[in-house]
Amino acid sequence: MLEKEYDVIIIGAGVAGCVAALKLVANGKRVLLVEKLKKIGSHNSRKLDVTESQGIADITAELNLPFNGKFNRSIWYSPNANFELDSRVYDYYVLRGSDVDSFESIVSNRIKSFGGTVLTNAEITNYNFENEYVKSVVINYNNRHQVVNCKYLFFADGHHSKSLEIFGIKERPGPTFIGYGEICVNSELKAGVTHVFFDSKLAPGGYFYLGKADNGEVLSSIVINKALQGNISIKTYYQNFIAANANILKLLGKYKVKNSFVGMGKTGIISRRSLRNMALLGDAGRTMDPIFGYGVRQAIISGYMAAVSAIDCLNNKKRDLDEYEDKLNKSVFQGRETENQKFRNFIDHLNNEELDYAFKSIETIGLSTSLDDFFDNPFNNIGMLLNVTLKKPKLLTTVIIKFFLA
Numbered sequence: 001m002l003e004k005e006y007d008v009i010i011i012g013a014g015v016a017g018c019v020a021a022l023k024l025v026a027n028g029k030r031v032l033l034v035e036k037l038k039k040i041g042s043h044n045s046r047k048l049d050v051t052e053s054q055g056i057a058d059i060t061a062e063l064n065l066p067f068n069g070k071f072n073r074s075i076w077y078s079p080n081a082n083f084e085l086d087s088r089v090y091d092y093y094v095l096r097g098s099d100v101d102s103f104e105s106i107v108s109n110r111i112k113s114f115g116g117t118v119l120t121n122a123e124i125t126n127y128n129f130e131n132e133y134v135k136s137v138v139i140n141y142n143n144r145h146q147v148v149n150c151k152y153l154f155f156a157d158g159h160h161s162k163s164l165e166i167f168g169i170k171e172r173p174g175p176t177f178i179g180y181g182e183i184c185v186n187s188e189l190k191a192g193v194t195h196v197f198f199d200s201k202l203a204p205g206g207y208f209y210l211g212k213a214d215n216g217e218v219l220s221s222i223v224i225n226k227a228l229q230g231n232i233s234i235k236t237y238y239q240n241f242i243a244a245n246a247n248i249l250k251l252l253g254k255y256k257v258k259n260s261f262v263g264m265g266k267t268g269i270i271s272r273r274s275l276r277n278m279a280l281l282g283d284a285g286r287t288m289d290p291i292f293g294y295g296v297r298q299a300i301i302s303g304y305m306a307a308v309s310a311i312d313c314l315n316n317k318k319r320d321l322d323e324y325e326d327k328l329n330k331s332v333f334q335g336r337e338t339e340n341q342k343f344r345n346f347i348d349h350l351n352n353e354e355l356d357y358a359f360k361s362i363e364t365i366g367l368s369t370s371l372d373d374f375f376d377n378p379f380n381n382i383g384m385l386l387n388v389t390l391k392k393p394k395l396l397t398t399v400i401i402k403f404f405l406a
């Protein structure tokens with residue numbers, strides 16, 4: 001049975017919706033999480049998402065979020081060069097899908113154990129407003145339409161969200177990513193180091209990724225910029241990349257494919273992510289980064305920040321969620337949304353010769369020791385950088401021009 005009123009109704013039980021709901025129920029708020037699919041997490045096949053730890057370490061510890069591995073070493077390859085990143089900043093694996101060990105399954109069970117209500121196979125069919133504030137929604141559940149009141153409404157329904165239309169928010173579209181991958185078992189790939197391959201022809205605007213999670217499952221996947229895809233299927237891109245890179249099969253060793261997955265992610269810049277007592281979270285709020293198509297970290301932060309703002313509003317009888325917007329801008333975007341899109345555009349326009357040149361330069365300036373050391377003390381490496389870059393002044397010039405034209 002549904003209550004007549006909830007403090008917060010959240011549409012979509014993905015990463016953002018689940019994190020927001022967990023934070024709210026852990027603080028004693030009445031939450032209704034509405035998922036349109038029959039099974040939580042089933043909008044994804046089983047897959048591993050990689051997420052940077054910046055800005056989520058405290059949230060993760062506070063909410064005890066489930067991760068499936070942690071690593072800080074990565075080898076990046078262009079067709080004829082490579083460099084190794086070794087950073088103090090960690091990345092995590094997040095297991096997605098509808099299996100019991102997935103992020104969404106574990107977190108949604110916790111939400112229920114705190115007394116939150118999680119509805120599956122349910123959809124909101126109408127919104128009722130009073131003085132432009134959403135007052136109630138109509139939920140279609142078990143073929144019954146029920147009006148439920150709410151004080152706040154969160155849209156966490158992914159990149160297909162209709163919320164931009166409802167909010168009347170304009171979007172400056174960024175790249176759309178398309179990905180295909182396989183979860184492999186019994187692979188001889190070594191854990192602890194991930195491998196990221198770039199090739200402007202075989203993975204235009206994207207990369208091929210290999211890494212092993214704590215449970216022994218290997219993520220082998222390709223992501224490309226959809227605008228550069230042409231008529232070739234994403235699965236064919238995946239197969240072609242492996243066929244052209246003997247190193248991938250060598251690293252994988254013997255392995256068995258457990259399942260495959262395919263999907264798209266949309267980036268863009270929107271002017272706002274909150275309006276009165278409503279907020280846009282995660283992919284619905286276009287928080288995905290346009291450089292690598294990563295969105296989990298942003299979904300976690302936005303879910304958490306939206307919940308924190310709603311808790312503050314509820315406790316202090318404030319109506320508008322505008323603090324969510326400020327918190328999100330400070331923690332996720334830091335005013336760099338346009339620059340990130342430009343950087344993506346720059347990478348899209350590098351050919352393989354330029355990629356090799358860039359990778360060789362990075363390798364030479366000593367990132368093999370530690371990325372952090374480089375950023376802590378960049379001037380120590382300037383001499384080495386000049387030494388490589390000035391050897392190929394023509395390439396250096398085209399790369400610089402492409403950077404500024406991006």
Ligand SMILES: Cc1cc2nc3c(=O)[nH]c(=O)nc-3n(C[C@H](O)[C@H](O)[C@H](O)COP(=O)(O)OP(=O)(O)OC[C@H]3O[C@@H](n4cnc5c(N)ncnc54)[C@H](O)[C@@H]3O)c2cc1C
Pocket residue numbers: 011012013014015016017034035036037041042043048049050051122123124156157158159178179180261262263264265281282283284288293294295296297299
């Ligand atoms: C192939 C692929 C690989 C990726 N790899 C990575 C990666 O390695 N690292 C990374 O950080 N990110 C990655 N991403 C992006 C990442 O998966 C998303 O950014 C992240 O899932 C966003 O979380 P979310 O909660 O905002 O949305 P979602 O996870 O999309 O969740 C939205 C939820 O809302 C539900 N829903 C939709 N409409 C409605 C409705 N009308 N009513 C009720 N419920 C609704 C959906 O069923 C779903 O449960 C990848 C994406 C793809 C497609």
